[in-house]
Amino acid sequence: MRIIAIGQQTGRKFGQLLTKCKKPAELLPMRDKDKDKDKVQVGNVVAMMSFAAVANTGSFSAAATQLNCSKAAVSRQIARLESAIGLQLLTRTTRTVALTPAGRELYGRCARIVDEVNETNQIMAGMLTTPRGDLKVNAPVVSTLFRITEIVPRFVKQYKDVRVHMNLSDNKADLLHGAFDAAFWVGEPYDSALEAVKLREYEMVLAAAPEYLKRRRKPSTPAELKEHDCIIETHLSRPGEWRLSKDQTISVSRGPLTSNSVRLTREAILEGMGIAFLPRFLVADDLAAKRLTLVLTDYVSARLPLYVMFPKGHYVLAKVKAFVDFLTATINDKPVPEPGALRAASR
Numbered sequence: 600m601r602i603i604a605i606g607q608q609t610g611r612k613f614g615q616l617l618t619k620c621k622k623p624a625e626l627l628p629m630r631d632k633d634k635d636k637d638k639v640q641v642g643n644v645v646a647m648m649s650f651a652a653v654a655n656t657g658s659f660s661a662a663a664t665q666l667n668c669s670k671a672a673v674s675r676q677i678a679r680l681e682s683a684i685g686l687q688l689l690t691r692t693t694r695t696v697a698l699t700p701a702g703r704e705l706y707g708r709c710a711r712i713v714d715e716v717n718e719t720n721q722i723m724a725g726m727l728t729t730p731r732g733d734l735k736v737n738a739p740v741v742s743t744l745f746r747i748t749e750i751v752p753r754f755v756k757q758y759k760d761v762r763v764h765m766n767l768s769d770n771k772a773d774l775l776h777g778a779f780d781a782a783f784w785v786g787e788p789y790d791s792a793l794e795a796v797k798l799r800e801y802e803m804v805l806a807a808a809p810e811y812l813k814r815r816r817k818p819s820t821p822a823e824l825k826e827h828d829c830i831i832e833t834h835l836s837r838p839g840e841w842r843l844s845k846d847q848t849i850s851v852s853r854g855p856l857t858s859n860s861v862r863l864t865r866e867a868i869l870e871g872m873g874i875a876f877l878p879r880f881l882v883a884d885d886l887a888a889k890r891l892t893l894v895l896t897d898y899v900s901a902r903l904p905l906y907v908m909f910p911k912g913h914y915v916l917a918k919v920k921a922f923v924d925f926l927t928a929t930i931n932d933k934p935v936p937e938p939g940a941l942r943a944a945s946r
Contacts, residue, residue, distance in 0.1 A: 643680060643683060644712060644716075645676065646676040646677065646679055646680035646683075647680065647705070647709050647712055648666070648709075648712070648713065648716065649662065649666065649672075649673045649676040649677055649680075650676070650677050650680055650688060650689075650702075650705065650706070650709065651706065651709040651712075651713050652665050652666050652673070653673065653677060653689065653696060654689075654698055654702065654706045654709075657695070657696055658696060659673055659674055659696065677689065684701075684705075686699075686701040687699050687701065687702075688701055688702035688705060689702055728917055729760070729917050730758045730760060730761050730917045730918040730920075730921040730922075731760035731761060731917070731918060732760070732761065732762070732918055733761075733762050733764060734761050734762065734763050734764070734780050734781070734918050734919070734922060735764045735766070735778070735779045735780050735781075736751070736763060736764065736765050736766070736779060736780065736781050736782065736783070736922075737766045737767075737768055737770075737772035737778075737779045737781075737782040737783070738765065738766070738767055738768075738782065738783040739767070739768070739769045739783065739784065739785055739834060740767050740768070740769055740860075741769070741785055741834050741835070741860075741861055742783045742784075742785055742905065743767065744861065744878075744881065745783075745785070745801070745905050745930075746930060747783060750925075750926065750929050750930060751763060751765060753925075753929065754921075754922060754925045754926075754929075757925070758918075758921055758925075761918050761921070761922075766779070769834060769859060771789050771790075772908075774790075774793055774908060774909060774910050775790075775792060775793075775910055780909060780913065780916075780918070780919055780922075781907055781908065781909040781919060781922060781923070782907070782908050782909070783905065783906070783907055783908075784905075784906045784907075784908055785834065785835065785903065785904075785905055785906075786834075786835065786903065786904065787904065788906055788908060790908075792910075792911065793908045793909065793910060793911065794908065794909050794910070794911050794913070794914060795906045795907075795908045796906060796907050796908075796923055796926075796927065797904050797905070797906055798905045798906065798907055798926055798927060798930045798931075799904075799905055799930055799931055800902035800903060800904050800905070801878040801879070801880060801902060801903045801904075801905070802878065802879040802880075802902055802903075803876060803877070803878060803879065803899060803901040803902060803903050804876075804877065804878075804879045804882065804893055804896075804899060805841075805843075805874055805875070805876055805893065805894040805895050805899055806868060806874070806875060806877060806882050806885075806886065806891045806892065806893055806894060807868055807871075807873065807874040807875070807891065807892060807894055808868055808869060808870070808871040808890065808891055808892070809889065809891075809892050810871045811828075811868070811871040811872070811873060811874070812892060812894075814871070815827055815828070817892075817894060818874075818894060818895060819895075820895075820898075821843060821847065821849045821895060821898050822849070824841075824849060824851050824852075824874065824895075825850070825851065825852050826852075827851075827852070827854075827873060827874050828852070828854030828855060828872060828873030828874070829841075829851040829852055829853060829854045829873055829874055829875070829876075830854050830855075830856050830857075830864050830867045830868055830872055830873045830874065830875040831851070831853055831854070831856075831857040831858075831864075831875075832858060832859065832860070832861055832864040832875065832876070832877065833857065833858070833859045834859045834860075834861070835861065835876070835877070835878075835903060836876055838853070838857065839851060839853060841876045842901055843876075843895070843898050843899045843900070843901055844898065844899065844900040844901055845900070845901075847898065854872065854873040854874075855872055855873070856872060856873075861877060861878070861881060864877060865877060865881060865882060865885075868891065869885065869890060869891065874894055878903055905930075907922075907923055907926055909923070
């Protein structure tokens, strides 16, 4: 006879389930005689686990210990199982418990059920303890400038059992229906049903080419921006609005170019087409080389946040926790992306 081993986690979980039941009917109606006399209900699985434990240990007391529940709870489940199938499964004496012919037949079939339950519990426990499996991540195209393409390969190298599927899209990622496990987002989070971990913030600036400012005159107040050609980038700001600080959001006139690309926006102001509102690190080289000039520095204090988002409750999953923790520990180990590298990447 095959010995069926019930895992410790499986026993603990089934024991909790058995103990919570006030009466057997709460756990199983075993069979609906009015609807289908031949169909054994799914609740029988729990009773079969109790039966397998008794058959394996040869004792109701030992089975109760293995399942982490009371001896009476185990006895009730087996009584219900025998009643449901209409056969005696065990012969009981004061000293021994033995399988009947029907019990031996059922015990053999229980092996598959116990194995599958144990395997499922091991898989689920592994999901909480060991980072492994597929990790689907979405990122806006603009976030590739924020060291994301550098950090993700380093994560994969460290966690060899995790397979990352990276998707670049400016659409809001569907995290609640399983399309993605996590998503990067530039700007304020868009869904309160998601957890959002702020990775860092980036200083924002208004900048323009010196030739443009000579031609149009440098603005001295935010209100004067309405008289200028403003190159709008729609991913970092709402069209027609620039939030210069926590307390000041201004309406701006659209200039000759509006796009959802910070790369294109930067090129446009380098060509003298107008003023743009961009992360400082993106134009750091241009400012240092005097290809661009800052505008309204006394009025601009806004900072652009970069978040990683995931469904609430998913931080307990080992692969998600490892990814989020790796990002928070890694993304701030340099002040900002390397200016020279960003200059090349932004072209």
